[in-house]
Amino acid sequence: MENTKQNITIVQDYFKAFQQGNINQVLDAFHNDCLIVSVRDESRKKNQLHGTYRTKESAKQFLQNIVDHFNTEEFIVDKIIAENNVVFANGKFRHKVKATGKLFISDWVQRSIIENNKIKEYRFYEDSAAFVKASMT
Incomplete structure (x- = not known):
């Protein structure tokens, strides 16, 4: 039970840290050999937000892609629950897409697997159709 509480605290x-803009602390939360899947598990171009990122080094690119794509107006975490080393979180956000000025509003869910007090696997899901719509000029 104590380990489960600790894993919730990590998330x-x-x-x-993300809400405070402390990118170094956000990056430090990831395991050196992490796997990040943003919406879909597939290869992606460097500046493409959605896709697969591998290793802590590519986590930097993931974070940079978020900053490059959005001005976050609201990010709400509704609930964080865990069982052993698997942590689920959900909430909603409102981003302004920098390229279009349009709002991207979505519910989201995240699943993290914690190993050695770091996020080893991170999967984030959102309304990708709403992202496409907000990204169209």
Whole structure:
């Protein structure tokens, strides 16, 4: 039970650092050999947001892609629950897409697997159709 609480705290701290704009602390939350899947598990171009990122080094690109694509107006974490080393979180956000000025509003869910007090696997799901719509000029 204590390990489960600790794993929840790791994810809570990740979100708190992200909301405070502390990118170094956000990056530090990831395991050196992490896997990040943003919406779909497939290869992607460097500046493409959705797709697969492997290793902590590519986590930097993931974070940069978020910053490059959006001005976040609201990011709400509704709930974080865990069983052992698997942590689920959900909420909603409102981003302004920088390229179009349009709002991208979505519910989201995230599944993290914690290993050695770091996020080893991170999968984030959102309304990708709403993203496409907000990205169209």
